[in-house]
Amino acid sequence: MTEQTATRGPRGAYSAFICLNCRARKIKCHLPDSDVQPTGVPQSRDKACQRCRSLNLQCIVQPTILGRPAAKRKRPEQAVTEDNTSQMISKRTIEEHVPDDADIKSYLLTRVDDGDWPSDSKAFNAPGTAQMFQAMVSAPHLISSLLARDRYFSAAVVSASGQSPVSLVRLISPGKAALLDENLTWHRLYQPLLPKLVKLRDDLVLQAKELMGSSTPLLFALGSLIALDVSSSPLKDDQHLREELKIAVIFYGEEMLFNLPTHRNTITALMMLANYKPTILIRNQKHASTAIRAELYSALAYRVAQRLDLRASVEKLSSYLQDENAVPSNEVKSYVLDCLQWCHILTADAFLASFLSEPLAHMPHILTQIKPISETVQAALSVHCPTPSMILYAHSIQAICDTLEGLVAAKESWRDLQQLGNIIQHHEKRCTERYSEVNREMTRIAPEDWGDIEESTLRLLIDIELSGHKVALSGAAIFYAIMSRLKLQTVPKDDFGEIVASEALQVSDQLIDNLKNLQIGAVEFNTFLDTFGGSREMMLEETLRKFVQASDNLKSGNVPFLPPPKHLPLRMLFHAKILVENSAARMKGWGGLHPRVDEHLALFAACADRIEAMAAGGRSLTVAFFDGCIYAATAKFIRSLRNILLDWKANVAARSANT
Incomplete structure (x- = not known):
């Protein structure tokens, strides 16, 4: 046939x-x-x-x-x-793109000999010492470094060259603006100075002939685009609207970068770009990972805040506290928000690099700037009716101040284990006191100011915030304790100098050596690690668990829990990496994993599932990742960490079966 x-x-x-x-x-x-x-x-x-x-x-x-x-x-x-x-x-592309799990595994401080490390140096470039150190101490640097190795993140960059946006007033009717605005309840909780979209649209109509050099069109287009990405948005499948809004954000965003308007909307637009759409203004995919850190947006926001003299609001608020007739009561709210905004701008750039890598002299300087402002705001809120957003914002700044004080003390006393332990305990006690203050402050919130936010929601969010700060401070103190032990073995105590990156990267090996071999003089050190290392692991797990709880239970109106992607979701990635680091140290030192490894695997999967649900917004996760969605990237790397743990668990089981 x-x-x-x-x-x-x-x-x-x-x-x-x-x-x-x-x-x-x-x-x-x-x-x-x-x-x-x-x-x-x-x-x-x-x-x-x-x-x-x-x-x-x-x-x-x-x-x-x-x-x-x-x-x-x-x-x-x-x-x-x-x-x-x-x-x-x-097979054809294996040399061009290293598997994601290998990408993130290269940033683990402890290398586990599991036979799964890339051997071809041409296909895989290991990160350098400085890059490893920054990824170890800073969540923004971690995800930035990981995304620098990915050629697909933000690949769908919209080029606005030669493209002018359509009229935003014609594109979005008042009814559509109101519909989109209903999806910004969580965004407005974290960014209380974000105006209503309907008001921004009205401003566009009134300022139709004066839009050049204005940040209003950018903020309106950006707010609408972010609202469109919310999974509960009834307009999330309108791809035409999405593309037109992207073009508008890029057009007006580029105009703003080269002609920075001195306006409050400019600061809000810059902070929204930094938190939700940091890559939308890039013109080359290779710059996406750098844009994630949002250093440019923070610097520009600081510049505009200086021009607007936001720091003057601190003096006006102080005048109100001394004489309530000195400032109209209806202006107190705006002064409080200006003070909190100014504090946020001051700390945004500082916390980007992580204080572990900052010189000691720099840290008290930042603290002396923000602590008086925080105390003034707290005093004002004690006599003025606050809003839920004010309380959340104020407690975030207070937690930063408390953590900064602890970090300064830890950096000054890093050679003294007893003092480091006292610093951890004092900070935990302070966080407990801060949390107890929330109940008293919530009683002063007027019923009409609650909106769709409930008391239990505010308590849980502040609890998660404080838990993150406790993890950060205890981690820094434990790091200093390990570095002190390393220095003690190599140089006399009187010759201790500053910690350098190459020494910091030995932290896991130093931990393994001391726990495996109980050396003379190491008893106090091991007791310190048993006391504070174990409790820190429990805090890490508890923070992940609380995030899952918040994602499952919290709603604002009809909108599920949606924190800024660079806030809680990115922190969950950082915490998951720390837990994997701990298991890596156990694997290398003792050939086993953490006793609660199954619980860690379940928590990682749960966190990744919840963050992925925040990412989609009418798009597949692949398209969201191509669009530069930080939620999608964060969930992807948490799953990679889970895959690494699963591989190690299988290896341990195989070795046990063969013995």
Whole structure:
């Protein structure tokens, strides 16, 4: 019998491309236009593939790498399937893209000999000492370093060159603005100076002829775009609106960078960009990881705050406390928020680098700037009716002050284990006192100011905030204790100098050596680690558990819990990495894992699930990651950490079975 072959049409250029949605479903992608090119942004509707058009999906085209497959013919040994093609693609690209788990594993301080480390130096460049140290002490640097090794994050960067935005007033009606604004309740809790979208739209109508040099259009477009990304938004599937808003944010954002308006909306827009959309203004995917740290936005916000003289609000608030007639009572709220905004700007850049890497002389300087402001705000809130946002904001600043004081004391006394232990205990006691103050402050909130936020919500959020600060301070004190022990073994105590990055990276090995070999003089050190190291692990687990609880139970109106991605979600990634570091030390030192490793695996999966739910907003997680969504990136790396733990657990079980 004559062998039957498929009738083939002409080979078109389209055969070299496939969209992300069809690739994810492993189906053929029917692109209508032979001129389609992989631009990294969604194709227009007339150039989208059949499936994306029919389902109203974003059609982002990529090269298929292998091009169009050959004609069908009989292959008795092995049928040609899309799974085979995927395997061939993986082999072909393995030298170009290191697996995600190996990426994050390279930032663990303790290398576990599990046979899974990349051996080809050309395919895998290990991070340098400075990069490792920054990733060890700073959550923004950790995710920035990891994303620098990923060529897909923010690949769908919208190029606004030659594209002017449509009229925002025509694009978004008053009703649509009100509908979008309902999804910003969590954003407004963390950013209380964010105006209502309806008010911003009204301002656009009134200022139609004076928009050049104004930050109002940027803030309106940015707020609308962020609201569109919320999973509960009824407009989340409107891809046309999403793309038009992206173009508007980029257009007005670039205009703002080169013509910085001196206006409060400018500060709010910069802080919203830094927290939610830090990569949207980049023009090259390689700069996405640097943009995550948002140093430019923080610096510009500081500059605008100086021009507006926000620090003067501290003096006005002090005048109100001395004489209530000196300041109209209706202006007290704005002065309190200005003070809190100023404090937030002062600390944003400082905490970016982490105080473990800051010189000792720099830390008290920052503390002397923000502590008097925090005390003034606290005094004002004791006589003025606060709002839930004010209390959350104020307690966040207070917690920063308390942690800063502890860090300064720990850095000054890092050679004294007894003093380091006292500092940890004092800080924990202070956090407990702060939490007890919340109940008293909440009684002064007027019923109409609660809105959709409940008392239990505010308590839980402040509890999570304080737990994070306790973990940070105890971690710093334990780090200093280990470094003190290392120095003691190498140089006389009188010759102790500053800790350098190369020494800091030995922290895990030093911990293993001291616990495995009880050396002379190490009893006090091991007692310190038993006392505070174990309790810190419990605090790490508890913080992850509270985050899952908040994600499952908290709602503001119809909007599920949605904290800023660089706040709690990024902190959960950092805490998960610390727990994996602890298991890595156990693996290297004793060949085992943490006794509660199964609980850690469950917590990692739960956190990743909740953060992924925050990411989608009408998009697949893949598209969200391509769009530069920090939620999607954070969840991805938490899953990578979980995969590492699963591999180690399997290795331990295999070794146990063979013995």
